[in-house]
Amino acid sequence: MTAVHLGMPALPTAPRGVGHLRGDESFPAAARSALRDGQLRANLGHATTTIRDKRARVVDELPDWAELREAGRALKAATMARLDDHLEELERQVTARGGTVHWARDANEANEIVTRLVQATGASEVVKVKSMATQEIGLNEALEAVGLDVFETDLAELIVQLGEDKPSHILVPAIHKNRAEIREIFARTIPGVDPGLTDDPRQLAMAARAHLRERFLRARVAVSGANFGIADTGTLAVVESEGNGRMCLTLPETLITVMGIEKVVPTWQDLEVFLQLLPRSSTGERMNPYTSTWAGVTPGDGPQEFHLVLLDNGRTAVLADEVGREALHCIRCSACLNVCPVYERAGGHSYGSVYPGPIGAILSPQLTGVEDNASLPYASSLCGACYDVCPVAIDIPKILVHLRAEHVEAQQRVTPEAAAFRALSTAMSRPWLWHLTQRASRLGRLIARGRPTLPNALPPPISGWTRSRDLPTPPTSTFVESWTREHGR
Amino acid sequence: MSAREDVLGRIRQALGPDRTAPAEVARDYRHSDGRPAGDPGLLDLLVDRVEDYRASVLRCGPGEVAGTVAAALDQGMGAGWAPGDVVVAPGLPEEWRPPGSDVDDDRPPVQLADRSAAVTAVAVAIAETGTLVLDGSPACGRRALSLLPDCLVCVVRTDQVVGSVPEALARLDPLRPLTMVSGPSATSDIELQRVEGVHGPRTLMVVLVA
Numbered sequence A: 001m002t003a004v005h006l007g008m009p010a011l012p013t014a015p016r017g018v019g020h021l022r023g024d025e026s027f028p029a030a031a032r033s034a035l036r037d038g039q040l041r042a043n044l045g046h047a048t049t050t051i052r053d054k055r056a057r058v059v060d061e062l063p064d065w066a067e068l069r070e071a072g073r074a075l076k077a078a079t080m081a082r083l084d085d086h087l088e089e090l091e092r093q094v095t096a097r098g099g100t101v102h103w104a105r106d107a108n109e110a111n112e113i114v115t116r117l118v119q120a121t122g123a124s125e126v127v128k129v130k131s132m133a134t135q136e137i138g139l140n141e142a143l144e145a146v147g148l149d150v151f152e153t154d155l156a157e158l159i160v161q162l163g164e165d166k167p168s169h170i171l172v173p174a175i176h177k178n179r180a181e182i183r184e185i186f187a188r189t190i191p192g193v194d195p196g197l198t199d200d201p202r203q204l205a206m207a208a209r210a211h212l213r214e215r216f217l218r219a220r221v222a223v224s225g226a227n228f229g230i231a232d233t234g235t236l237a238v239v240e241s242e243g244n245g246r247m248c249l250t251l252p253e254t255l256i257t258v259m260g261i262e263k264v265v266p267t268w269q270d271l272e273v274f275l276q277l278l279p280r281s282s283t284g285e286r287m288n289p290y291t292s293t294w295a296g297v298t299p300g301d302g303p304q305e306f307h308l309v310l311l312d313n314g315r316t317a318v319l320a321d322e323v324g325r326e327a328l329h330c331i332r333c334s335a336c337l338n339v340c341p342v343y344e345r346a347g348g349h350s351y352g353s354v355y356p357g358p359i360g361a362i363l364s365p366q367l368t369g370v371e372d373n374a375s376l377p378y379a380s381s382l383c384g385a386c387y388d389v390c391p392v393a394i395d396i397p398k399i400l401v402h403l404r405a406e407h408v409e410a411q412q413r414v415t416p417e418a419a420a421f422r423a424l425s426t427a428m429s430r431p432w433l434w435h436l437t438q439r440a441s442r443l444g445r446l447i448a449r450g451r452p453t454l455p456n457a458l459p460p461p462i463s464g465w466t467r468s469r470d471l472p473t474p475p476t477s478t479f480v481e482s483w484t485r486e487h488g489r
Numbered sequence B: 001m002s003a004r005e006d007v008l009g010r011i012r013q014a015l016g017p018d019r020t021a022p023a024e025v026a027r028d029y030r031h032s033d034g035r036p037a038g039d040p041g042l043l044d045l046l047v048d049r050v051e052d053y054r055a056s057v058l059r060c061g062p063g064e065v066a067g068t069v070a071a072a073l074d075q076g077m078g079a080g081w082a083p084g085d086v087v088v089a090p091g092l093p094e095e096w097r098p099p100g101s102d103v104d105d106d107r108p109p110v111q112l113a114d115r116s117a118a119v120t121a122v123a124v125a126i127a128e129t130g131t132l133v134l135d136g137s138p139a140c141g142r143r144a145l146s147l148l149p150d151c152l153v154c155v156v157r158t159d160q161v162v163g164s165v166p167e168a169l170a171r172l173d174p175l176r177p178l179t180m181v182s183g184p185s186a187t188s189d190i191e192l193q194r195v196e197g198v199h200g201p202r203t204l205m206v207v208l209v210a
């Protein structure tokens, strides 16, 4: 299980009371209200189906997708095994090219660093490029608390910010809003907006363009995230569509980039793998409209002051778990959200964290400690679709089962579910016991009496489990028994 | 202890004293498209992929660049543009420039927002993905130049057209500020309906010089 070395204190998780990794209610409670929202389900269903189909088309186009995916997986694993070396190299290279590197143990420290850097410029407003890391740490709230104005510049983030809402998808954060709702938000909140604004997406996008253009042109400080930080050259990369990223990375005098420590990649050549995997998995495009890369400061071109903030905030605690650490390989493409039957119905907000969907179900509980997001590892049917589409082959179902076992272990009170999962975990780790368990499940056939699924009316405490799930009636023989019968041992 | 020492120490603790050596990464994906830069098949592929992003491509011979750039500006902005509204990268070859155009200098970058169109060269083009890469060299111009004017015309020489992403990255200098452009700026944030032109240029024109 967790690789805590003897005599060493457990590594700190992301602190409570700051940022957006924990929800106000558990996943099942939040999902119940989402499930009643027909509009939300319709929006989500349409959106996820559309992106899913586009992704499948452009992935099929590449004859070497499997090799790229395997290279992506192996590169991430190799990077994590030498994470300290790569970060030190990145720091050296960024510094050599005129940038300044800062280290932040957690959200509070990162927020303090960025606040101090912005205040030192004397600017009163900040333009921002969409970034998961800065949402995770609640940077906007921290900057606003000292009186700075923060402008999200990604269209969807702008919709979310103006609507005083929360993002619900990694890639298209306003996926839960339809055009009429967006028109209403713009008409209400954008000063001087044309009263004749319709709900045509083009008109809405142009209203956002006009609203932000002047801000870009006068901005003195920008804050961004980074998709990749390349250690051997000190090059940072941001992948985007609208050009708001380019505005922020190019026009202000000062650029502050907040990057999770897991985003480092060792060499420039590695980018050839990720720049093929990411856009196709993410928006289903052969390439996203704009990718910007920069190394430190370039005289006469772009910001003349560059700061890179390297963020831990629980990532090292994830790294300490030999099974769970694979969650750090994520390149935030959101493909796993779009194929997840649970996400499609429950929506992004149910996950309570800025990381929704299958990746959120394995990442958030590890960043916060599983006790603070205890319901998330159960927010999945373990169907495995997320693993199949993941461009870096993260075995999400395996990590979910692992976290469930960890959660169960951590619980003081032994609930029937806890006992069942503990037993399952033990059984799965011992082949002979597993086979015995499977044979024992034939008992279920007696209860089912020929029906395809077990009846809902099982006695408590099992009824708590079967009320919302159809348990298939166990087969007459287990898979291994049939295999042995037909193929021999 | 400084935050730096602390975070590095945590990583070392997490990985443990006997951390596993990283396995060799097998790079057995395609490193090249197999066709040499500028191959006629690659040019056709580039045109197809760029047009798929709803950008337009005009092809011309080496002696016809200036005229074709002017035609691209007509198409991108509508006839009747004034040469002074067009700003070109300082290192753009003389014979490619529309006569009377404004040459970018070290003015504050935001002033470029007053111009309607920009003309630049590229460092490399990727056929398979329909991507143009600008590298901040004098012929490509600084990043603000290809960002602020509403219409962008990029002139591509055939020997700059490679098949795949790995071939392109190998030709680029990672220390320069790079911009990879695949079509006009776009958003799909509203009901996933694609709208071209948000903050970057709304119109992208490519002149491909054989």
Ligand code: SF4
Residues within 6 Å of the ligand: A281, A329, A330, A331, A332, A333, A334, A335, A336, A337, A359, A386, A389, A390, A391, A392, A393, A394
């Ligand atoms: S876990 Fe995999 S599929 Fe999901 S967002 Fe991350 S990289 Fe994409």
